[in-house]
Amino acid sequence: MEGEDWVYPEKVKEHFLNPRNFLFGDESKFDFDATGIVGNPICGDQMKMYIKVKDDRIVDLRWKTYGCASAIASTSALSELAKGKTLDEALNISAKDIDNYLGNLPKHKFHCSVLGHEALADAIKNYREQKK
Amino acid sequence: MVYLDYAATSPLLPEVIKAMHEAEEKYFANASALHTPGHLSMNKIEEARKLLAKLINAEPDEIIFTSGASESNNTVIRTFEGHKIITSPLEHHSVIETAKVLGGDEKPVLYSYMLANNEIGEILPIKDIAKKAHKEGGFVHSDLTQTLGKLPLDVKALDLDYATFSAHKIGGPIGVGALYIRKGVPFEPLIIGGSQEKHRRGSTYNTVGIAGFGAALKYVLDHKTWEIYDTKVRALRDELASRILKEVPGSSLNTELDGEKSLPNILNVSFEAAEGESIQLYLDAEGIIVSTGSACASGDIKPSHVLMAKTGDAEVAHSSIRFSFGLDNTKEDVEKVMAVLPGIIERLQKISTIERKIK
Numbered sequence: 001m002e003g004e005d006w007v008y009p010e011k012v013k014e015h016f017l018n019p020r021n022f023l024f025g026d027e028s029k030f031d032f033d034a035t036g037i038v039g040n041p042i043c044g045d046q047m048k049m050y051i052k053v054k055d056d057r058i059v060d061l062r063w064k065t066y067g068c069a070s071a072i073a074s075t076s077a078l079s080e081l082a083k084g085k086t087l088d089e090a091l092n093i094s095a096k097d098i099d100n101y102l103g104n105l106p107k108h109k110f111h112c113s114v115l116g117h118e119a120l121a122d123a124i125k126n127y128r129e130q131k132k
Numbered sequence: 133m134v135y136l137d138y139a140a141t142s143p144l145l146p147e148v149i150k151a152m153h154e155a156e157e158k159y160f161a162n163a164s165a166l167h168t169p170g171h172l173s174m175n176k177i178e179e180a181r182k183l184l185a186k187l188i189n190a191e192p193d194e195i196i197f198t199s200g201a202s203e204s205n206n207t208v209i210r211t212f213e214g215h216k217i218i219t220s221p222l223e224h225h226s227v228i229e230t231a232k233v234l235g236g237d238e239k240p241v242l243y244s245y246m247l248a249n250n251e252i253g254e255i256l257p258i259k260d261i262a263k264k265a266h267k268e269g270g271f272v273h274s275d276l277t278q279t280l281g282k283l284p285l286d287v288k289a290l291d292l293d294y295a296t297f298s299a300h301k302i303g304g305p306i307g308v309g310a311l312y313i314r315k316g317v318p319f320e321p322l323i324i325g326g327s328q329e330k331h332r333r334g335s336t337y338n339t340v341g342i343a344g345f346g347a348a349l350k351y352v353l354d355h356k357t358w359e360i361y362d363t364k365v366r367a368l369r370d371e372l373a374s375r376i377l378k379e380v381p382g383s384s385l386n387t388e389l390d391g392e393k394s395l396p397n398i399l400n401v402s403f404e405a406a407e408g409e410s411i412q413l414y415l416d417a418e419g420i421i422v423s424t425g426s427a428c429a430s431g432d433i434k435p436s437h438v439l440m441a442k443t444g445d446a447e448v449a450h451s452s453i454r455f456s457f458g459l460d461n462t463k464e465d466v467e468k469v470m471a472v473l474p475g476i477i478e479r480l481q482k483i484s485t486i487e488r489k490i491k
Contacts, residue, residue, distance in 0.1 A: 007413070016410075016413065017414075017417060019483070022483045023483065024479075024482045024483060025482045037485065041446070041447045041450065041485070041486055042446040042447065043427075043446075044407065044426060044427045044435065044446075044450045045407075046485040046486070047485065048485045063483075064483050064484060064485045065483060065484070065485065066405060066406075066407055066484040066485045066486050067407050067410065068407055068408075068409035068410055068426065069409055069410050069413045071407075071410075072410060072483075112427075
């Protein structure tokens with residue numbers, strides 16, 4: 001099936017069908033330093049980020065999502081964008097950055113499903129609080 | 133492709149395509165005209181009207197053609213503008229939203245209850261509603277869109293004053309519907325400005341579409357499709373249901389399979405911790421076509437009002453998938469679904485933020 005036949009841009013389809021860096025199954029399978037969460041299953045979307053930090057840099061991360069195709073794709077895209085970034089750089093990743101990376105989601109999807117950066121920010125906040 | 137979205141719309145029957153091509157060539161003339169080509173077009177329309185009348189046990193005069201079920205529903209509600217309008221919570225938006233805008237306190241009351249719901253297939257006790265309504269001096273409308281061809285229908289036995297029908301759920305074209313209006317009940321046309329349909333609906337007759345609807349109605353009558361639905365299609369639906377329950381952890385049915393309780397062709401299932409749109413699109417990538425009550429899929433911000441009314445649980449609604457069968461589905465289709473569905477659900481559950489409670 002060609003991307004043009006699909007409801008979302010090709011890059012969204014690609015990340016939806018082959019998501020990167022997701023945490024499959026039990027959380028304990030990934031050795032993380034902090035987690036952050038955003039959204040609510042009642043609203044239809046929830047994302048959780050798990051980060052591993054070394055020298056103020058995200059050296060590895062995983063995510064979990066309950067949500068629609070664009071929620072899965074956008075969280076996957078974010079994980080690619082955030083990997084290797086310093087915590088401050090990672091905090092600067094915006095919903096717009098994710099949207100641009102994916103080739104622009106339909107507007108009504110953008111607001112409800114591009115939330116992963118908030119979960120990431122929450123994880124970074126939690127990490128910094130633990131360090132205090 | 134395994135198409136399991138027949139309750140949304142059905143592919144055109146070959147007989148329908150043939151009838152529409154024929155009508156395009158032969159019955160292009162304005163059916164209201166007195167000349168011979170116009171008269172021949174009108175004959176074609178009356179043929180379809182008689183078929184529907186026969187199928188639902190009405191008089192041909194009690195039926196008008198419309199642009200579809202939404203128009204038929206709107207027409208009835210509009211007739212009762214300012215009146216108290218009572219609907220079931222499972223109605224289509226073309227009933228619920230219209231009643232919200234146009235309803236009031238005047239009497240007589242209009243009751244609008246579908247016979248069978250499109251999302252979960254639930255069959256409503258329409259005879260009891262009609263009895264209650266008529267006892268109070270009120271009127272009853274029923275949206276029979278999902279029921280046509282699926283169950284035997286008799287508007288007189290159901291004691292209905294108005295009933296809505298659509299062509300495209302039975303292999304006919306989109307853009308054609310009908311409305312049954314019992315003799316002597318109140319009626320106001322929705323489209324004013326023409327003497328068509330005996331002043332009950334303005335606009336030049338859609339001869340080609342109505343001819344297609346007629347061919348689909350003929351198919352239903354000739355094959356007694358409601359009997360095939362009750363046997364062959366019900367068996368497929370029930371088999372898929374029992375296999376899902378057995379093979380997919382976290383699954384629960386939103387459709388009651390019991391013979392009297394649901395249409396034989398609809399199966400609505402929720403998969404705990406897996407979101408409906410994602411399930412739908414992973415199935416789509418495998419060539420399996422279904423629909424979902426998740427908000428994400430509708431472009432709306434709220435999940436299915438039907439599942440919310442039935443379960444009160446947004447997560448159940450967001451995680452729901454509707455499989456709706458047609459006459460062409462086979463046992464192999466069920467096999468193909470079950471070859472991929474358990475894996476898709478497991479994967480979504482394993483990356484989900486929600487812990488599964490049903491093991």
